[in-house]
Amino acid sequence: NAMLGILGGGQLGRMFTMAARAMGYRVTVLDPDADSPAGGLADVHIRAAYDERAALDRLAETCAAVTTEFENVPADSLGYLAQRVRVSPSAESVSIAQDRIAEKRYISGAGLQVAPFLAIEGAGDLDRNLEGHLPGILKLARLGYDGKGQVRVKTAEEAKAAFAELGGKSCVLERQLNLKAEISVIIARSSPTEVACFPVAENQHESGILDVSIVPARVTPAVAAHAQEMALKLAQAMDYIGVLAVEFFVPDDDDLVINEIAPRPHNSGHYTLDACAASQFEQQVRTLCGLPPADTRLLSPVVMVNLLGDIWRDDEPAWDKLLSQPNVKLHLYGKKTARIGRKMGHFNVLADDAETALSQALELKQMLHA
Numbered sequence: 001n002a003m004l005g006i007l008g009g010g011q012l013g014r015m016f017t018m019a020a021r022a023m024g025y026r027v028t029v030l031d032p033d034a035d036s037p038a039g040g041l042a043d044v045h046i047r048a049a050y051d052e053r054a055a056l057d058r059l060a061e062t063c064a065a066v067t068t069e070f071e072n073v074p075a076d077s078l079g080y081l082a083q084r085v086r087v088s089p090s091a092e093s094v095s096i097a098q099d100r101i102a103e104k105r106y107i108s109g110a111g112l113q114v115a116p117f118l119a120i121e122g123a124g125d126l127d128r129n130l131e132g133h134l135p136g137i138l139k140l141a142r143l144g145y146d147g148k149g150q151v152r153v154k155t156a157e158e159a160k161a162a163f164a165e166l167g168g169k170s171c172v173l174e175r176q177l178n179l180k181a182e183i184s185v186i187i188a189r190s191s192p193t194e195v196a197c198f199p200v201a202e203n204q205h206e207s208g209i210l211d212v213s214i215v216p217a218r219v220t221p222a223v224a225a226h227a228q229e230m231a232l233k234l235a236q237a238m239d240y241i242g243v244l245a246v247e248f249f250v251p252d253d254d255d256l257v258i259n260e261i262a263p264r265p266h267n268s269g270h271y272t273l274d275a276c277a278a279s280q281f282e283q284q285v286r287t288l289c290g291l292p293p294a295d296t297r298l299l300s301p302v303v304m305v306n307l308l309g310d311i312w313r314d315d316e317p318a319w320d321k322l323l324s325q326p327n328v329k330l331h332l333y334g335k336k337t338a339r340i341g342r343k344m345g346h347f348n349v350l351a352d353d354a355e356t357a358l359s360q361a362l363e364l365k366q367m368l369h370a
């Protein structure tokens with residue numbers, strides 16, 4: 001059976017590995033970390049940096065196709081691999097997604113709406129008239145996640161101080177919008193005619209980190225359909241092959257704004273593991289292998305809750321509180337050390353409707369925190 005390669009051995013790589021193996025593939029994980037969540041489950045774990053030539057050569061020689069679990073791998077590594085082996089997502093797609101300036105320019109160039117933003121590539125860029133962009137959020141253009149590398153600013157002076165605080169690196173200054181909700185759409189695209197779209201998730205964040213996803217999202221059918229249309233349009237513009245996640249802001253007037261994209265399965269798509277006919281990781285395997293995407297239908301309303309390191313004390317949390325519930329599915333990532341804000345696992349609550357799932361999910365979350 002064919003070997004698939006993945007750059008990155010975090011939880012997304014682990015869930016990809018589990019899906020691939022269940023489907024009869026073998027998996028090679030490239031990750032420098034000896035304790036990476038995916039490394040131990042993979043058939044082969046190459047411990048090396050993501051740009052180490054010898055490691056990339058080995059992947060190209062032994063794998064039928066290679067993917068990635070995060071957008072911060074060097075796009076050049078994907079380009080190098082693509083000369084010899086099937087790679088998805090492409091180096092071009094990843095390089096757009098790993099730089100907020102390129103990302104926002106690309107999305108608006110495709111005729112889709114983003115929040116008003118300015119590219120801040122040097123302190124001088126903050127001497128312009130910032131009025132239309134304040135109050136705003138100054139975000140590092142590269143490497144930020146879970147709200148890290150972001151500072152909220154009200155005035156030009158605050159923006160300048162924040163730029164210095166972020167090390168003077170390239171940023172975007174984005175207008176802070178009034179949000180009614182946040183939603184996301186995950187699509188799987190194997191070719192221009194083979195595309196599948198998962199149901200829309202409604203996402204709630206706590207301290208910049210995804211906290212819960214509610215599916216179906218509590219938006220009008222028109223808003224949900226519009227989000228799916230926008231995601232498909234963007235993927236088409238990018239000629240995207242693979243799994244693509246698109247995060248949206250829902251403003252008061254429902255005129256959707258794209259926040260950012262991820263060229264991979266997404267935390268807000270973990271509900272698909274238990275509530276859909278196929279998971280987003282199965283779709284990653286299928287799109288990588290040139291198979292058509294599987295059925296994305298929702299089998300049950302669901303709420304996903306992230307488990308952060310915050311609830312670890314001297315002992316592991318009392319998982320029996322979750323496992324004793326017949327409609328709750330627990331997923332732990334096998335990370336050895338818990339830290340505040342670190343994603344350690346998640347659980348899905350299935351119910352007849354999203355509101356019932358949400359109230360049970362929040363009750364269970366409360367209980368774990370107690």
Ligand code: ATP
Pocket residue numbers: 115137139144145146147148174175176177178179182205208209210247259260
């Ligand atoms: P992720 O872990 O999703 O990659 P990130 O660090 O890239 O996160 P963003 O998605 O840019 O961060 O922002 C994190 C959260 O901050 C958003 O989900 C939203 O709740 C809030 N936020 C970001 N930008 C804006 C904005 N322009 N207006 C209002 N809220 C915003």
Ligand code: MG
Pocket residue numbers: 144145146260
């Ligand atoms: Mg992000």
Ligand code: MG
Pocket residue numbers: 247259260
């Ligand atoms: Mg985000």
